[in-house]
Amino acid sequence: MEIPYTVKPRPDTGLINSKIGIWLFLASEVMLFGALFSSYIILRIGSESWPEGSSYLSVPIGTFNTLVLISSSITMVMAWASLKLKNFKKFQIYMGLTILLGLVFLGVKSFEYYGKFSHHHYPKESVFFAIYFTMTGLHALHVICGMVVNAYFWGPGSKMWQTNPEQFTNRVETSGLFWHFVDLVWIFLFPVLYLL
Amino acid sequence: MSEIEHSEEHIKKHVRVYISVFVALMALTVVTVAASYLQLNTFGTIALALFIASIKASLVICYFMHLISEKKLVLIVLLFTTIFFLGLIFLSLLAYFDPVVYKNVA
Amino acid sequence: MSDHNHEKLGFWRKYIFSTDHKVIGLQYGITGSFFLFFGFCLMMLMRWQLAYPGQPLPFVGNLLGESNMPMGYMLPEFYNALGAMHGTIMVFLAIVPLIFGAFGNYIVPLQIGAPDMAFPKLNAISYWCYLLGGVVMVASFWAPGGAANSGWTSYAPLSVTATIGQTYWLFGMVLLITSSLLGSVNFITTVVQLRAEGMTWFRLPFFVWAQLVTAFLLLLAFPPLEAAGVLQLMDRLAGTSFFMPSGLVVGGEALGISGGGSPLLWQHLFWFLAHPEVYVLILPALGIVTEIIANNTRKPLYGYKIMIYSILFLGFLSFIVWAHHMYLTGMGTTVSTFFQTTTLIISIPSVVIITTLFITLWGGSIRFNTPMLFALGFLPMFGIGGLTGLPLAFNATDIPLHDTYYVIGHFHYVVAPGTIFALFAGVYYWFPKITGRHMSEVLGKTHFWASILFMNGIFMPMFIQGMAGVSRRLYDGGATYELAQGVLHWNEFMSISAWLLALAQIPFLINLFWSPFKGKKANDNPWEATTLEWSTPTPPPHGNFLEAPKVYRGPYEYSVPGSSKDYSPQSQKEI
16 A cells, blocks of 8 residues: 555645645744743843843844845745746756855854854853854754755755656655745844844 | 646746745845834834744745645644743743742741 | 565565564564663662662672672662663653554554555654664763763753763753654654545544644654753753853852853753653553453443543643642742642543543443453552642642652652553553464463552552652662651562562563464454454554555444444444
C-alpha cells in the first residue's frame, strides 16, 4: 500500500500530508521563539537598567537587513507562483534570488557580529547582549536551515519537476512556509532588539 | 486546494496581491524605524513598535503563507498554539509580579 | 514513496535503518527497555545507600570506580548523580519512548488502518535522534565529575555551576526534544490524514485519541524547554547570566559573571514542559488500559465519547497548571489561587476517565488473563497516585509536604505501578500480534502478583516518611535528622522491596525470550478483539494490510444483540 495524500489532498481535511506537517512544525517553532520572547520580557522587566538597543546596535544596518529578508519572502512566494504558472525558468531565477538574499542577510549579520566582538561586546557582558546573541544566533541558524533546503530545491531537488511537477510545487510551498516563518520571527526581533 | 482555484488567472491575481503586500511591508519597516525617533514615553514606544510589527506579521502570515484561505484544521492548531503561547507569557509574568504580602501574624 | 520491493532489502535496511513503523516501534521498545532497566539499576544503588548509609556495598560497589564509590562507599556527588539520572532516564529515555515511541509507532497506524506513518523517513530520524540523545546521557557518567547531579529538574543556579556532566545532560535533552518534536508532528499528521475509509473521528479507538492528545502535548510543551536548554547552555558555555542573579557567591567567592538573570525563569520554562510531561506519561497508559478492559469485559466501553471529551479537556488544561510545582517560590496569593484552581479542575477529567473504566467493569463477564490483571492493577494504583496528589494541589497543604518523600510516593504511584503496569499490560496484550505466539499465563500471573506486592512495598512507606517531613534529597535517608528517627526503619523495608521487585521481573524476562519460540501459537485475532490491528495477518506485513481496510462501526462493539459472535470487528460490514 502506498502512503496516500502525498500529492492529492485528503477530501475531508482538504490537506496534503506535508502541509499539515509543516504547520504543526511551525506551531512548535512558535512555542520555541515564544518562550525566548517571554524570557526576554521577564528579564527586561526584572532588570534594574536596560540599554536602549540603538545605543549598541546600528539601526540602519538592522533596517537594511529587514528589507533584505522581506524581499527574500516575496521572491520565495514568486518562485512558488512561477511553478504554479508552469514557468520553470522564472522559478529558478526567483529561487536563486531568495538564496542570494539569504546570503546577503547572513553576510550583514556576521559583519554586525564581527563589529560587536571587535569592540569586546560578548554575550557575557550583560543580559542584553546575552539575549541579543542568543536570539539572533538561533534565528540565523534557522536562516541557514531554510537556505540549505531552498538550495536543494534550486539545485539537485529540481529534477523532480520533470517527473512529478505537482509534488515538486508542493515541496517548494512547504519550504516557502518555513522561509516566511523565519522572516516573521525577524519582523519581531528587529524592533524588539534594535528599536526598543 | 482545488484546480479551479488555482487557474492561471487566479495565480496572476495572487501575484498582484503579493506585490502590494511587499510594498506595504517595506513601507511599514520605514514607518517603524521613523516612529522609534518620536519622543514618546516608554509604553508608547513599545506599544507602537509591537503594533506595527503585528500588522507586518499578519500580512506575511495571511498572504505569503496563505493562512487567509487555509483549511479549518490548520487554523484550529494555530489557535491553540496562540492560546498556550499567551498563557506561557502572561501566567509566568503574573507569577513574577504578584507580590507576596507579608503580614505580621504573631 | 516507500519501498515496495521490500523482499529485496538487505539486513541493514530491513532491521536497522528501516522506515517501517513496526520495526521502528520495536527499536524504540528494545532501546527503551534497556534504559528502563538501566534507570532501575541506578535506583537500586541509591536504595543501598538509603537503607545502609555509610556502609560499603559488597562486590558491585568496587566495580563502579574510585571516583564514585571508593572502597564501595558511595560518595555524595555520586548519589546526587544517581538521583538526577534516574529521573531523567526514566522519564525521557524509558517511559516516553516506550509508551509513545514503541506502542504508538507499532499500534496507531494499525488501529487507524494506515499503511505506515505519514513520514516514514522522519520516523526513522526521530528514533536515531533519540538513540543519540540516550548515548550522550549515559556517556556523561564517564565525564570528569560524573553525570549531571543537580536533580532531574536541573534548577539554576546550581545546575549552571555544576560539573561538565550537566552540559552532556543539556545536549542530550536537546537531541531528545528534537526527536519528540519530529515524532509528534508525524503522529498527528498520521492520525489526521491516514485514517482508513469510514474511520471517522468518533470511530477511533480510545488509544489513538490518547496518543493524539499526547502528541499535541509534546509538540507544544517541549519547545519552551528546548529554549530553556539553549539558554542554560549559553549560561554554562558562553558565561551569560540568563538564570544567574546578581551578586551570586559560590563557595565563598563571587562569580565573575554579569548577573541580572532570573533563576525562577528556568523553573517556569522547565515546568511548562514538565507538567504536561506527566500527562504524556499517563495518557497513553490510560489508552492501553482502556483497550484491554473493553476487550476483556466483552461489553462496550461505558461513555466512550465522555472519555474523549475528558481527555481533550485534560490535554488543554495541562498547559495552565504548571506553577503548582512552584508554590514555595514566593508567588503571591492571586497566582497561587489561580494555579490551585486549575489544578483541582484538571483532576475532574482524570476521575471521569477512571470512573468510566470502573463502570465498564460492572456487569461484564470479565476474563482474568494476564493483560487484564495488569490493566485492573493499574486502576487502583493510578487511583492512589491521583488522590494523593490532591493535598499537593492545595497550596496550604503543599507547603509542609513540598520536596518530601510524600511527593516521591505520589509521583511514583502514578508512573511506576501506573504507567509501567500499563506497559506490561500492553506487552502481554499485543505480543501475539507481534510474534504470533502467546506469552505464558503462569509466568505472567506470577510476574503480576509479585510486582504489585513489591511496588506497594516500595512506595507506600514513602507517604509515611513524607508526612513525617523527611526530605527527598537526603544522602543518608534521614539517619542524622531528628525528625526522621521514628520512620527510619522503613528505609530498609523499601530497599529490600526494590531489590525483590527486580527479582520479580525474572519470570517476565523468561517469558519474553521463551515465548516467541515456544509459546502457544496464536491466530490473527486471539483475544477476539474488534479494533483494526487484529484484522491483519500476524505478524503484519510491510504495508500492514493486504487490501485497504474499510471501517463500518465503532471501536468497541462487543456483545451486540442479534450478532452471532460476542464481538463485531470494525472492518466487518454486517452484524
